[in-house]
Amino acid sequence: MLAAMSTPPESPGRERGDACPGALRLHAADDGALARVRLPGGLLTARQADVLADLADDLSDGHLDLTSRGNVQLRALPDGCGTALGTRLREAGLLPSDRHDRIRNVAASPLSGLDGKGFADIRPWVRELDGLLCSSDDLTNLSGRFLFGLDDGRGDIAALAPDVTLIATEGGHQALLSFGTGPDALRVAVEDAPRVAVLAAREFLAALRENGGKAWRVRELAPALRPRPERLADRLAAAGIGSAPVPRATLPLGAPAAPGAVEGPGGRWALSVAAPLGRLTSAQWRLLARTAGQDGAGELRVTPWRGVVVPGLTAPVAAARLAGLGDAGLVVSAASPWHGAGACTGRPGCVKSLADVRADATASLEAARPGGPGTLPVYWSGCERRCGHPGGRWVDVLATGDGYRVAVRHGAEEATVAVTAPAGLAEAVTAARNPPPTTTPADGPRG
Incomplete structure (x- = not known):
């Protein structure tokens, strides 16, 4: 018989400042400094992946850690490496704005546009939202833990309960916006979705100012203090964006992408693999980058479940490369205990x-x-x-x-x-x- 227990609810606020690490603000760990490189939507090119592998070998311990936000961490960094790290990340396009580095927390459905199961390809949302974040000085007041979730309708990202959730609806012309997973939502046009996410973040900051709160996440606020969709609707209207209330909205809560080969339209396949315990050697990471660059679409997608998706392969090549990734120690099957x-x-x-x-x-x-x-x-x-x-x-x-x-x-x-x-x-x-x-x-x- 299992013994049921309860733990205290999360604190409604924070007494200390947000020390969440970034690419420039490093965290001092027992094995050296730690850097977290934000990858909005988990998206990066094969060339950018090679840069991260070089950094792991040159500055770190030869490993890359994948996070629950679809970001990459480098550990065991030596003292005084911050300038070189920042320079190389900027040159690779992985640090577009120093001031906005830590707020670029955007999780997105990693199989969007690849398997025909979502209602929209949300990669354009990712790129537009990242650009809007990097051009919004007021949003630097967000915590490094505040999460934007962009879901193509399958519910995988909504299940993470982001602070601001945008989920495409059937037909692909509209999206639902909610704080966390509800209970209420707003319906907006797909083309307005990235701007709506930014304005929702501003509404969260306004709620903090009005109530003197120090919360990092929406769920840390008492329900009565959380930002309200009706207030956000007024903010959207002032910006010329239409919306419609959806009371008691029920967002789909889907499963993560499983390891294996993923069939898509047009005879193209994607490979979904997981990192054992969320950690890859630089050699494993380079193998993924090489697979993407030589056999795929030149793109990788890091998932919030500590995995990587490589899109754009043909069927026979996909089968061979998946086997090779498994031989290299990556998790390629849902039947694996890993x-x-x-x-x-x-x-x-x-x-x-x-x-x-x-x-x-x-x-x-x-x-x-x-x-x-x-x-x-x-x-x-x-x-x-x-x-x-x-x-x-x-x-x-x-x-x-x-x-x-x-x-x-x-x-x-x-x-x-x-x-x-x-x-x-x-x-x-x-x-x-x-x-x-x-x-x-x-x-x-x-x-």
Whole structure:
């Protein structure tokens, strides 16, 4: 029998400033400095990917970490590397505005336009929104954790509960805008969607000013203090943008892109792969960039589920390249125990961690019994902060100093499954990843 528990609700505000790292504001970790390179919509060219691999080899530890926002992190950076890092990112087009670096948090449906399942190709939204963000001086007041979510209608990004959610509707001519996942929304024209997202962010900042709040995310505000769609409608009207209220809107909550080959229109295929525990070697990253540049459309898409999509391959080439990526150690099948598994940095990189969680997670996954990974994602955390944990319903493997506590979490609710030493993790995690079904609504990722 699972023991049901509740955790306290999130704080309505923040007492300290936002220390979220960026490409210029580096975070001091135990293994050196950490830089986070924002990739709005996860989009980058093969050439830009090569630049990141060079930076990983030249300045970092030869690895690239993928985040729950579809961004890339470089760890173990030496003191004094900031100038060289910034210069090389600017030259590659990966740092278009120093002042806006940390607010370029845009998650987008990674299979949009590739598999025929969405209602619109939202890549133009991504590019226009990024340009608007970089030209809006007032939006530099947003936290580095504030998230814009652009969903093509399949519900994969809406399930992350972004602070501002735009989701295409059937027909592809309109979109719904909501703060978080509702409950109320506004219907707007597709061509206005990026401008609407910017004005929604301004409405959030206005709500903070009026209430003296210090929240970083919409969900950190008490419901009565959150920005309201009717207020946003007035702001849109003043900007010449039409909208219609949609009370009690229900946004679709879809699943992430699974690893494997993805068939699309016109005989073109995309490859969807995941990074084991969210980390790639520079050699694995270069293989993805080479596949995109030589065999694909010259583009990569980093996903919020610590994966990469490479579009534009022909069918026979796609099959061969997917096999090669699997041979290189990437996750290429949903049947792999590594699918949906993640971990924080842990020891020795983080001084707060109580364990080498990546080593323990690796041992647990390698010992997992056959039969598939289970229905839930799993995340190993070295301390109570649980940096980078997934959203929705997930298995929380938390280091305690004496072992691990395994629980199924969903927002503020959790059910304890086991408290175990590292040697018993594989069995406990496998059991936790196959719980009874639930219909609890999703919550977003932390951080």
